[in-house]
Amino acid sequence: MPARPSRPPRTSAPPRAIRLLLRYPILDLAAVVALVAGVLALSGNGGATRWVVSGFAVIVAAYLSIGMVRGLLRRHWGIDILAVIAIVATIVVGEYWAGLVIVVMLAGGRALEDYAGRRARAELTALLARAPQFAHVLVDGTPRDLAIEEVRIGDSLVVRPGEVVPVDCVLLSAEATVDASQLTGESVPVEHAAGAQIPSGVVNLDGAISVRATQLAADSQYQRVVELVRAASESRAPLVRLADRYSVPFTAISLGLAGIAWWISGDPVRFAEVLVVATPCPLLIAAPIAFVAGVSRAARSGIIVKGGVTLEVLSRVRTAAFDKTGTLTFGSPEVVDTVVEGAGRSPDDLLRLIASVEQYSGHVLAGSIVRAAAERGLGLLAATEAAELTGRGVTARVDGHEVAVGKRAFIEGLGAHVDSPPPTDGSMAVYAAVDGRSAGHVVLADRVRPNTAETLRALAAQGVGRTIMLTGDLAATASAIAAQAGIGETRAECLPEDKVRAVASEPMRPVMMVGDGVNDAPVLAASDVGVAMGSRGATAASESADVVIMVDDLSRLVRAVTIGSQSTAIATQAIWMGIVISIALMLVAMTGVLPAIVGALLQEGVDVLTILYALRAVADRPDRRLAGLSTL
Template sequence: MQWLRDSTRRYPLVAITLLVAAIAAAAGLAGSPAVSQWLCIGWGVIVAAMQAVGMIRDIMRGHWGLDILAVTAIVATILVGEYVATIIIVLMLTGGEALEDYAAGRARRELTALLERAPQLAHRLGDDGGIEDIAVSEVRAGDLLLLRPAELVPVDAQLLSPVAVVDQSSLTGESLPVELRAGDDLLSGSVNAETAVRIRATATAADSQYQRIVALVAEAAESKAPVVRLADRYAVPFTVVALLIAGIAWAASGDPVRFAEVLVVATPCPLLIAAPVAFMGGMSRAARGGIIVKGGGVLEQLAAARTIVFDKTGTLTTGTPTVEQVRPTGGFDADELLALAASAEQYSSHVLAASIMRAARERRLALRDASTASEHATSGVVAQIDGREVIVGKLAFVRARAPSAEPTELAAGELAIYLAIDGSFAGSIVARDSVRENAAETIAELEQLGVGDTMMLTGDAWPTARHVAAELGIEHVQAECLPADKVRAVRAVERRPVIMVGDGVNDAPVLASADVGVAMGAKGATAASESADVVITLDDISRTARAVRIGRDTRRIALQSIWIGIVISVGLMLVAAVGVIPATVGALSQEVVDLVAILWALRAIGTRRDRVADRGRATSRGPAVVVS
């Protein structure tokens, strides 16, 4: 009964239509056909008027939709006395929203499942050893927490217990459990295995990985697919064809009933419902693969893309360069140079900064605090450390403050960070960033999908950029780019739509300027993921090609669903034109057309297709390995 009350409140027009139909049927059975007819006529006129008002408003805004067919069909059945057909058409129209909601709910199940799994509770450990159950929103960085078996990690945290086994499949796509050791990071949303462990929160709920992904998913779920654009491509031609067939049938037979019978089977619900279901299914399919697509319009752009532009560091490469060599000059010691560089790089967000700091820690060098520090985006850092000015960054940036700075010799694939201290050139640090194993395979797959033009933009030096581009077969390269240079390069691309793939904060401007911005491996609410149209939550470049494939599959299925509805409807119109299908039967048959189109649209969810593809990739890569 509660379900019935909720449905009635949510879909009042459907409830009224069913009530009118029931009363009309009862009146007919009781020997009062006039009451039955006037009930159907009255409610039909009201619904037709409501549809007409919306139709006129759309026309005044310059938008010609499909409502004219629905209104004409209702009026025609009333005029020719087909009252049962009238109430069936009204039920079909008013029930369209309920049918769409049901189908869309089926299509977006992956999105809603992710939202429903968000951690809600945490167990905080007190100084006295007591356990306090608190809402996840109350957890603060530094809190000691107890994670029980089979529970979700509530916030991003660090493992304190000696060992833990967690399931990270909802975040990383890795189907096998991962073994972690004390000191390793735990991502919120991971599932603990069979042993209770102690963890220390490293972030609040709002700043944690899973909640950030949930926020992006919620944004995507609220977006609307470009169904109006898709449907409108066919709205006017379909309407003209339907009215033409109906008019010819009337003229040829001399019977106005034929006009109504044709229009009854021409109602346009497949065009209005099937496409949004397909796009929601495509978004759900993408979310299941760790790809958050912010709207159906993005899927259309992905499907039509002709050019793809990659950032280099952290996108085509692993983004974790390793320091190969420290080359001091001017009397500086190698360890001293590395310690000063790492101390200054504490105030940088660049991926190389983390590599330099990691190398300093591996050599057990103490990092010092700076009295002042400023980062110059994509160029370097200037810091005051122990009374000395330390400059770390690109050669041009360092040379502007230390004219004696000279380029160091680099092997293929190496890159250099230069240093100056108190205006004097102090030396360089050489690092290497390897290309991702599946980068070349991904570029080849994109080419097969029709994204044939590939470009690489990077802030790194030309020798490194050329080496990576040659290794991956990328012909179009621009190196030593500032963020503004990347934006200009993307805007200048001729073959559009263009996809831009990046991973860092510095990529935010160019991601926003591309037709489709893809933030790869983004940790939720970073500048990159906020400005991107697609957020890949996994550190896997191959998901870029999967996103394009999903876009193409979704658009194809949406168009197929529309054409299935059109072809069946036109076939029924032609049959109705010769008087074979009565109006009432035609109205019922149109519901079957709707069902067929929607079931076809639900194929966009693609569960079986992705499982087969994933099995194929797993077989080609060999057995999975659990990394501890």
């Protein structure tokens, strides 16, 4: 066992107030300049006051102009141009105090953005903050704190009450109750018995429990979630596509109104008075904050969205494409019927006999049959001389009889005549022969998730008018599942590249692709919005997707689209609120009744109002389209 890693020594951090001062240097300098200028003004030195304030404002304008020019060279029209022109205009006409207020507004806007961003990202940062750094590993029966990177598969751990389970593990204690709300959004505690698989990231609610690690920390569920959340929290959520629709016309209107005011009045001061109320804050800050808030709100529902732009695209989705297995269905075939041929056996007798042979097979259907027998309380019979022909079937001697179990062709190849026709509804059959005579078969089918049809109807209500199933399964199986789910179109026997071509050629865009496996990774990356389903979905699918739903609940897809639509609506409303109020103030300023210094202060008020409005996207809002959706 490796030695306990030494914890890094604590370094004394500067006080919070000092950190805040260092974070906003322009705001700090503006306060110093205002103080110095105020002292000079009170001493009657008006000329020096003007030079100090004007010089500082010009330097800030020049600094902003550098970033603005760089943006123009990248063919990105920066809304900061209004602020730069307003600062220069106020200095030229002698309204230098108004210019200083604009500088404070810009610097203060960054501080407001940070505050609003921290509040909007609360759910994301909470997930990151809860990430465990150490685990209590049992060494010779004594718990020792080791860095979670040092935990190895097979290590025994102790998880104390209130602690986060550090790695994926299996429960050794008799029972445990955990809280998975931070991962799945479900507030109801989950109870586990000994032997249950417990994912990392859940919180132990009972007394101390013993577990055995089944994954390394890097491969555990919570660490993957942390990486997804870190990517989402670091996203600036640029509102490029949405904000750019308004920035150019708003700038043109503002300059036009300012020019008209100057032309009508003949006073250049009027030009500056109009521009100081042309606030760019709703475009620069408020709207992106709405998207960051939406990302955080989604995380609270167990949905990781990898950026604000994804929410905007979700709000406009018109086509939803689905993988079948594990997405629309549970992904594990179950016994749905037992058909007996001949007399002398009941369906339970036949199922017990088939399961007694299948217990010696490693085929995925064998496990489903054995599990079905156990659920019905059918004790398995002892078998001898068991032999498996890979991909065909199993033979064994059970209770004195030669029993063969497998595909229809395998049974018929042994000379047994099967009377029942093969299934045509997409289900699968496992046949049995006893002493060379057909005894019947069990029917297995992959069940459609119970809320699939309701989910698709809710998506249609949100404007997702077209649904497609893209699956590698046979056409008969795919068509049967599509009919139960209410899918509009089915494309079966698809290879991964076929799915990519299908999404690329889809005319109704944007296209949202929903899948859960490694083979879905290419099409998730190629779609306009890729959604990976399920907390235990493949890592490749999660990395390729734009949205990861952390619980096997298809209705969360509707919630993701709802959050995208509501966040986009609030962002757009914040933009229009700022534009309408700014234009109204500009029209008032054109009359000359609004001094530049008052207009600059009003502009700051508009900024605060629009940011507070944008933070509404954090709150959960009921949506009638979610009503009645059952969860798994």
